[in-house]
Amino acid sequence: MWSIYTALVFALVAASRFTPVYVLEFCQSTDPDCHDDTASNSHRSPHTVKSRWNVSVSNLMQDLGQFRVSCKKLIAFPLDEVDGNFVHAVKNCIFSESTPTPLKGPLRLAAVSKDVIEGILDLDVAVTQSDDFLQYASGGRLMLGSVPLAHRYGGHQFGYWAGQLGDGRAHFLGQYSNRKGEIWELQVKGSGKTPYSRSGDGRAVIRSSVREFLCSEAMHFLGVPTSRAASLIVSEEPVLRDQFYNGNVKTERGAVVLRLAKSWFRIGSLEILAQSGEIDLLRKLLDFVINEHFPSISSSDPDKYLVFYSVVVNETAHLIAQWMSVGFAHGVCNTDNFSLLSITIDYGPFGFMESYNPNFVPNTSDDEGRYSIGAQASVGLFNLEKLLGALSPVLTQKQQKEAKVILKGYVGIYQMRFHQMFKEKLGLLGEEEEDSYIIAFLLKMMEDTQSDFTMTFRQLSEVSVLQLYNRSFTQMWALDNLSLHKHFSDWLKMYLLRVSRQENDTDLDHQNRMKNVNPRYVLRNWMAESAIRKAEMNDFSEVELLHNILSSPFVTQQTAEEAGYAARPPLWANRLKVSCSS
Numbered sequence: 001m002w003s004i005y006t007a008l009v010f011a012l013v014a015a016s017r018f019t020p021v022y023v024l025e026f027c028q029s030t031d032p033d034c035h036d037d038t039a040s041n042s043h044r045s046p047h048t049v050k051s052r053w054n055v056s057v058s059n060l061m062q063d064l065g066q067f068r069v070s071c072k073k074l075i076a077f078p079l080d081e082v083d084g085n086f087v088h089a090v091k092n093c094i095f096s097e098s099t100p101t102p103l104k105g106p107l108r109l110a111a112v113s114k115d116v117i118e119g120i121l122d123l124d125v126a127v128t129q130s131d132d133f134l135q136y137a138s139g140g141r142l143m144l145g146s147v148p149l150a151h152r153y154g155g156h157q158f159g160y161w162a163g164q165l166g167d168g169r170a171h172f173l174g175q176y177s178n179r180k181g182e183i184w185e186l187q188v189k190g191s192g193k194t195p196y197s198r199s200g201d202g203r204a205v206i207r208s209s210v211r212e213f214l215c216s217e218a219m220h221f222l223g224v225p226t227s228r229a230a231s232l233i234v235s236e237e238p239v240l241r242d243q244f245y246n247g248n249v250k251t252e253r254g255a256v257v258l259r260l261a262k263s264w265f266r267i268g269s270l271e272i273l274a275q276s277g278e279i280d281l282l283r284k285l286l287d288f289v290i291n292e293h294f295p296s297i298s299s300s301d302p303d304k305y306l307v308f309y310s311v312v313v314n315e316t317a318h319l320i321a322q323w324m325s326v327g328f329a330h331g332v333c334n335t336d337n338f339s340l341l342s343i344t345i346d347y348g349p350f351g352f353m354e355s356y357n358p359n360f361v362p363n364t365s366d367d368e369g370r371y372s373i374g375a376q377a378s379v380g381l382f383n384l385e386k387l388l389g390a391l392s393p394v395l396t397q398k399q400q401k402e403a404k405v406i407l408k409g410y411v412g413i414y415q416m417r418f419h420q421m422f423k424e425k426l427g428l429l430g431e432e433e434e435d436s437y438i439i440a441f442l443l444k445m446m447e448d449t450q451s452d453f454t455m456t457f458r459q460l461s462e463v464s465v466l467q468l469y470n471r472s473f474t475q476m477w478a479l480d481n482l483s484l485h486k487h488f489s490d491w492l493k494m495y496l497l498r499v500s501r502q503e504n505d506t507d508l509d510h511q512n513r514m515k516n517v518n519p520r521y522v523l524r525n526w527m528a529e530s531a532i533r534k535a536e537m538n539d540f541s542e543v544e545l546l547h548n549i550l551s552s553p554f555v556t557q558q559t560a561e562e563a564g565y566a567a568r569p570p571l572w573a574n575r576l577k578v579s580c581s582s
């Protein structure tokens with residue numbers, strides 16, 4: 001059997017690619033009220049998430065004409081003084097006014113999230129069947145109170161400062177204050193050119209829009225902090241795309257996702273201001289973000305920016321650990337795609353890892369594997385360094401030093417979160433010395449045997465201790481595959497002994513706990529692909545099926561089983577590729 005030393009090396013490799021582990025001296029635990037409600041959970045809680053469906057939904061608005069948003073707070077920032085919706089270098093502002101360009105019709109509603117429409121937007125889902133909805137939710141008509149804006153941001157892309165980026169194909173429509181007292185920012189994506197479109201056409205095609213719609217909703221129900229999607233509308237507007245950048249340009253069709261987040265500000269939102277020396281505006285934006293989204297931070301606290309930084313460091317570590325715990329690779333972890341609220345945003349060439357492999361890279365354009373799944377934690381560190389760079393102009397020398405200490409704590413926080421989550425995935429209670437070894441040992445065996453990440457953990461949750469002991473799990477394809485590893489018996493012995501020491505823990509409780517954190521269904525690429533092929537022919541049934549199934553990823557469902565969503569992936573799945581083209 002391997003030595004403890006070897007296992008610890010695996011644990012570190014599995015957790016990230018860091019070397020030093022620093023003690024966090026400054027970070028305070030995050031105030032549960034200071035974030036998105038899902039973001040503030042110490043860990044995913046599917047039951048809390050699912051209970052949304054049970055919220056009483058009486059008195060929902062039936063008339064879209066009553067639906068009102070507000071832009072007051074955001075247009076209070078200085079706006080771009082250059083008038084006109086054309087590409088230009090933008091200075092001294094946070095937003096440019098920019099009107100969406102209506103998609104060429106006829107428009108079709110391809111998908112709608114009842115949970116978002118009713119639970120967040122207070123609208124009766126029946127209104128989504130109207131022509132009015134198609135117009136409002138695609139940017140063709142503006143809701144009451146809407147002043148459409150495109151946000152100016154920059155970012156580090158693939159390690160290098162890329163200058164001005166900004167919302168090149170998304171429009172902010174307004175903030176909606178719902179009856180629960182939450183404020184959500186509405187955006188349409190794929191809604192036409194803005195001053196930030198650079199050489200792009202301002203559009204998004206059906207395939208990438210289906211992926212964003214399905215994945216952001218799926219992530220929410222997995223308990224991972226994320227933007228949400230209200231609807232997906234497809235058009236007949238031709239959009240040219242070279243999907244794999246190989247000269248094979250095809251005509252696809254334009255689509256718009258109506259998406260929501262508590263805030264769309266990113267690390268790049270601050271970076272562009274710091275890089276351009278617009279320090280007053282940087283301070284203004286920071287104060288706004290802190291006042292609106294970090295209520296535990298006092299506006300009169302001289303260390304407010306430092307405390308803000310410590311919360312973002314903490315929550316980013318948590319977010320990436322959550323991604324890892326469900327095998328999610330974002331694909332493009334540039335600073336412009338990293339939210340200040342530490343939620344998952346800007347779904348592009350993401351992927352859920354199938355065979356366990358820390359080098360899994362979902363984006364075929366990422367030749368060097370910069371954003372491989374195993375590199376995400378260290379990329380998070382890189383991005384947080386860039387955030388610190390953007391904050392430096394508003395920090396004193398002493399605060400800058402303290403911020404560096406906070407950043408050093410990131411590795412330890414991430415490893416702690418990762419450890420906690422994987423312990424939960426294995427149903428382990430309390431803390432024992434060999435827990436890291438048990439986790440790392442399992443992951444190493446999974447890597448050696450190319451075992452399916454999702455289903456190995458899920459099937460481990462679905463067997464009783466006796467079944468495991470007797471190895472009676474031949475019907476369980478992922479577990480069966482794992483058991484072929486030459487050290488499987490050693491691991492099993494250790495795991496079963498560890499579990500047997502858990503007092504007052506019944507087999508049933510153990511299994512239920514594990515089933516609540518190990519999904520049976522995730523949005524595998526082949527599942528999305530199959531739904532996309534149909535959606536491109538105006539058959540949205542599979543998008544709807546997937547959306548429904550992924551709303552309860554921890555519950556075994558007949559329709560999902562029939563569709564093979566928990567089965568061994570089909571052979572053609574291996575040939576699929578996703579790129580940045582969208």
Ligand code: AMP
Pocket residue numbers: 165166167168169170196197198199200201202203204332337346348580582
């Ligand atoms: P992404 O990789 O999707 O995060 O996009 C990076 C930047 O490119 C952002 O500023 C986007 O708004 C912009 N962008 C991506 N696709 C398009 C497009 N088709 N038209 C205009 N801008 C785009």
Ligand code: MG
Pocket residue numbers: 336337346
């Ligand atoms: Mg982006």
